[in-house]
Amino acid sequence: MCGIIGIMSDKGPAAPRLLEGLTRLAYRGYDSAGVATLAGGALHRRRAEGKIAALAEKLAADSPPGTRGIGHTRWATHGGPTEINAHPHATDKVAVVHNGIIENHAALRVEMEAAGHVFTTQTDTEVIVHLVTENLSRGMDPRAAAFAALDRLEGAYAVVFLFADEGAPMIGGRCGTPLAVGWGEGEVFLASDSYALAPLTSRVTFLEDGDRVVVTAQEAQIVDCAGSTVERPVRTSTISAAQIGKGDHKHFMHKEIHEQPAVLGELINGLVFEPAVLEALAATPRLTMAACGTAAYACRVGAYWLESLARLPCAVDIASEFRYRTPPLPEKGAALFVSQSGETLDTLEALRYARSQGQTIISILNTIESTMERESDYVLRTHAGPEIGVASTKATAAQLTVLAGLALALAGDRPDEAAALRHLPALMVEVLERETEIAGLARVLAGFTHMLYIGRGPLYPLACEGSLKMKEISYIHAEAYAGGEFKHGPIALIDEDFPTVALAPSTDPLFDKMRSNMEELAARGGKILLLSDADGVAAMGKTATWSFAVPEVHPFTAPILYLLPLQLLAYHAALAKGTDADQPRNLAKSVTVE
Ligand code: F6R
DSSP states (O other): OOEEEEEEESSSOHHHHHHHHHHHHGGGOOSEEEEEEEETTEEEEEEEESSHHHHHHHHHHSOOOOSEEEEEEEOOSSSOSOTTTSSOEEOSSEEEEEEEEETTHHHHHHHHHHTTOOOOSSOSTHHHHHHHHHHHHTTOOHHHHHHHHHHHOOEEEEEEEEESOTTSOEEEEEEBSOOEEEEOSSEEEEESSHHHHTTTOSEEEEOOTTOEEEEOSSOEEEEOTTSOEEOOOOEEOOOOTGGGSOTTOSSHHHHHHHTHHHHHHHHHHTOOOOHHHHHHHHHOSSEEEEEOHHHHHHHHHHHHHHHHTTOOOEEEEEHHHHHHHOOOOOTTOEEEEEESSSOOHHHHHHHHHHHHTTOEEEEEEOSTTOHHHHTOSEEEEOOOOOOOSSSOOHHHHHHHHHHHHHHHHHHOOOHHHHHHHHHHHHHHHHHHHTHHHHHHHHHHHTTOSEEEEEEOTTHHHHHHHHHHHHHHHHOOEEEEEETTTGGGTGGGGOSTTSOEEEEOOTTSTTHHHHHHHHHHHHTTTOOEEEEEOHHHHHHHGGGSSEEEEOOOOOTTTHHHHHHHHHHHHHHHHHHHHTOOSSSOTTOOSSOOOO
């Protein structure tokens, strides 16, 4: 998983446009980046280890010539994040950028080395460039050489080839990871997504799996997996520059946290479900749910709602385990998958397993035109808009909202819960207005190396989400436990250097249980940051070391409201620790590898 871009144009210099596209693709990976351009019948490459800024510096000092080029931002899979391993990989005849994993690269490498090719990187991708070069040296034209090389690849890829030949087309191909064509005026673009294409064009075609595309500055010909020329729909992308800019915010994550009341307001107003979706859910003996990371925690919160309100039995699993567990699924059952990107490979493969078992596939998705969308029977949209910060925030709130709406739609007459959902955006605004208080608490937490998060009921998976957010952007070790569970072992960790964030609204039927759990921690010298409402804070008295009074909220919507202080705690802890909240180390936003 990486971001790729290609520009086939005779207009302005390619390098600055490639760089801008890569900046927009950086959420897909940011451990190294590079570009290759074509000028004077030769390829010109610039690559840099580290974030896009390092490449930008190189280009500012020495921009490669030419109006055509390809670019790549990397999340390392094979070979460390060094300049040598950065894409594009190239010979003197062809350069390639690749997103995905070539599973048979070792065998192909042996074959290419036997044919005299010298490898210089530890990547799986380099084999592609040698295959194409070999084909060219055997007299194939660029199109045939690229197509024959793609025929040999096993695994997942989106690739773009740039040839050291002014008369050659640019060639792209996709198998398992996304690639889109952008239609300009007298120029054509390729990119991993429509965000990268947004400043170049709004007219976009998403390739299907197995498609290849032959691109000149004037046109693009799409060829399907059977070798036939095909027409794919051209869509008008609605992504605007403002949506993919940071505005006045220091980070995308901060902007996206603050967008939540508006996103949820719109979403809740338009929340209607196709009757067929509700019928499929009403008919299934058990609902299978699978997702990864934050989206999996959203599923777990949703399962509490679906089971308690709609009495729908749910089986939730993380997608990477689910698919290999090969669980028996109910006859005529339904399966629900949740994903911001719609491209997470573990979730996609879980979806494919469920489909192979005859399940009706329903997906809750944010990104438009994703692979999961194409492979689902029904899609419920979160309408959160582009989420660029690597840590999911507004998409999570929107996923929870859709799940809450679904539980209500299935449960029937629930006026109190429905009113609580409608009231939620106003309460969210109140939390955001008190960000300074939360920032102060986050600065205190940032002084610790470890911490615990606890909650009960749907606030238990939410505690897991809070701890995930904290560890992924501030690098503080954070564990999460159900309020009643940590005394069965983990309580041994607790001392004055191991604080606990406790999620305990006083309106929750389990508040008194949580109160006992907090007493147990305090009795062992544990420091507690209590997230509750004014009544809860008053009831806990001096047991809590610190507290933040969240507005009083109906227990049904508490998991969505309490998400906000958790996000802000993590964000401000990251600021205090000086980490990069938008691009934390070792991560990328969409994980399209296993
Ligand atoms: C954490 C985070 C990840 C994603 C996970 C699934 O903040 O963003 O845990 O939730 O990688 O991604 P999607 O939702 O795109 O399938």
